[in-house]
Amino acid sequence: MTAPAVPQRLAAPAPGWTDTVDVVVIGSGIAGLTAALKLREFGSVLVVTKDVVASGSTQWAQGGIAAALGPGDSPEDHLQDTLVAGAGLSDPAAVRALVTEGPEAVHDLIELGARFDTLAGGDLSLTREGGHHRNRIAHAGGDATGAEIERALVAAVKRADDIRIIEHALVLDLLLAADGAVAGVTLHVMGEGQLDGVGAIRSRAVVLASGGLGQLYAATTNPSVSTGDGVALALRAGAKVRDLEFIQFHPTVLWLGKSAKGQQPLVSEAVRGEGAFLVDHDGNRFMQGQHELADLAPRDVVAKAIMRKMLATGKDHMLLDARDFGDEKWRVRFPTILASCRSHGIDPVRELIPVAPACHYSSGGVWTDLHGQTSVPGLYACGEVACTGVHGANRLASNSLLEGLVFARRIAAALADDLPDLREPADDGRVPGLVNADVVPELQRVMTVGAGVIRSATGLADAGDRLGRLIEQPAGEPGTPSWEATNLVTVASALVAAGTAREESRGSHWREDHPDRDDTVWSGNLDLTLAGDGNSARPATAFVALKEASEGK
Ligand code: SIN
Numbered sequence: 001m002t003a004p005a006v007p008q009r010l011a012a013p014a015p016g017w018t019d020t021v022d023v024v025v026i027g028s029g030i031a032g033l034t035a036a037l038k039l040r041e042f043g044s045v046l047v048v049t050k051d052v053v054a055s056g057s058t059q060w061a062q063g064g065i066a067a068a069l070g071p072g073d074s075p076e077d078h079l080q081d082t083l084v085a086g087a088g089l090s091d092p093a094a095v096r097a098l099v100t101e102g103p104e105a106v107h108d109l110i111e112l113g114a115r116f117d118t119l120a121g122g123d124l125s126l127t128r129e130g131g132h133h134r135n136r137i138a139h140a141g142g143d144a145t146g147a148e149i150e151r152a153l154v155a156a157v158k159r160a161d162d163i164r165i166i167e168h169a170l171v172l173d174l175l176l177a178a179d180g181a182v183a184g185v186t187l188h189v190m191g192e193g194q195l196d197g198v199g200a201i202r203s204r205a206v207v208l209a210s211g212g213l214g215q216l217y218a219a220t221t222n223p224s225v226s227t228g229d230g231v232a233l234a235l236r237a238g239a240k241v242r243d244l245e246f247i248q249f250h251p252t253v254l255w256l257g258k259s260a261k262g263q264q265p266l267v268s269e270a271v272r273g274e275g276a277f278l279v280d281h282d283g284n285r286f287m288q289g290q291h292e293l294a295d296l297a298p299r300d301v302v303a304k305a306i307m308r309k310m311l312a313t314g315k316d317h318m319l320l321d322a323r324d325f326g327d328e329k330w331r332v333r334f335p336t337i338l339a340s341c342r343s344h345g346i347d348p349v350r351e352l353i354p355v356a357p358a359c360h361y362s363s364g365g366v367w368t369d370l371h372g373q374t375s376v377p378g379l380y381a382c383g384e385v386a387c388t389g390v391h392g393a394n395r396l397a398s399n400s401l402l403e404g405l406v407f408a409r410r411i412a413a414a415l416a417d418d419l420p421d422l423r424e425p426a427d428d429g430r431v432p433g434l435v436n437a438d439v440v441p442e443l444q445r446v447m448t449v450g451a452g453v454i455r456s457a458t459g460l461a462d463a464g465d466r467l468g469r470l471i472e473q474p475a476g477e478p479g480t481p482s483w484e485a486t487n488l489v490t491v492a493s494a495l496v497a498a499g500t501a502r503e504e505s506r507g508s509h510w511r512e513d514h515p516d517r518d519d520t521v522w523s524g525n526l527d528l529t530l531a532g533d534g535n536s537a538r539p540a541t542a543f544v545a546l547k548e549a550s551e552g553k
Contacts, residue, residue: 086392393507
């Protein structure tokens, strides 16, 4: 019997129109818009975004942006905290680029118009989050940092009338030249007039800044557009992905009941940074004694402690106590979280906040070098879709906005020096396919149960089998729901393959059958590519491990 195939290309109508530009930027969060603003200095730029410009994950970021900006802090201290959180898998050179270029990048953001919160004397107000030994998180609007950064970037892009933007457009696949280099993209635009339906944009380079993959799971802090499109299309183009097993579950997501699905409200770590603490249902604090930073331990430590408590007590959530803040502090410092709690009938000024871990961030993604170049010539990646080497096995809080900012600038600098020639797209013979759109709720359940916070060989094998059966269901018509479903299944299968391969617990990858970190075997990164025929076995094994995680394996 033929095994189910992960599609090598999305089935779609032939492009009805074409256009040409120097660089296509896919995504409009902090990484995509920063890249576009820099790239326009030497080439024509087109930003393609799935919804309206400000609809991605950036606008939901609460805590802030981490950088060594305060007195007594230094890039070296920031580097140390980042490496510790990364649990041995961060690339020190990538982290060094982040922490040394970060402060200037944040100052440039301020120049551009982003208004961060300041102290009475005008200095930036800096807070602390999990894993940081210093106050180095700049924030805006109290807990609306992402929304303010996105506002400033969107305003700057709109002022730059030479940046073209196509909204409501899903990029389907990369166009490849005969030598495998990028020649552009195919996309579907839900528009009117000429740019309507499936089209092709030829370009000299493509910058992937399409965000995350939180919709793989039943509950996530990510918006509905986060369907892993960038990782999926990069895999289909032959790119290598790295560290995909390291999915970060944010410890304190507002718990809205067992049946809550989709995007869930975040309760920022900054709430704990300002003094809130976790308690069990008897009112006992449980983070003290678990880590020197107690409630502000790195995110994986806190998420695991909450899960252990939930398992030990049979409860489906724990509680966060921030009643000491009082009304004024809640209103000024955390207006977004206060409003979201109150809209769900919880008054954090007087009541404990119910919280549980939910999928938050993909620390891995499309592998890049220090200049954002992927393994496919002409394809660059930055932001959550990328694996630059900064995060390793677990991202340090508030490093993600900074990473998007710094590496988008690095990509623009690299392309300014060496913009590739325009290539002729070739027929690459990739077999088109499609997954049925109706499988998504089951896929999210399968991933939550088998590849969620706590994993095991049996659970992952079961998840792989179930994903295979979802792929076998008869495909429907091409359209956004089935294209997104195909992307989700592709990424889910790769993630399950990576999680199965890594037989240890490290950072945010927690295997109950291999509970310890094993540096003798697993102190390296795990890279995957999509097998040449896309269907060499059931989906979880259709991904070929390029490099085993250690010399000895
Ligand atoms: C938070 O505010 O807790 C989230 C910040 C982050 O994910 O870096």
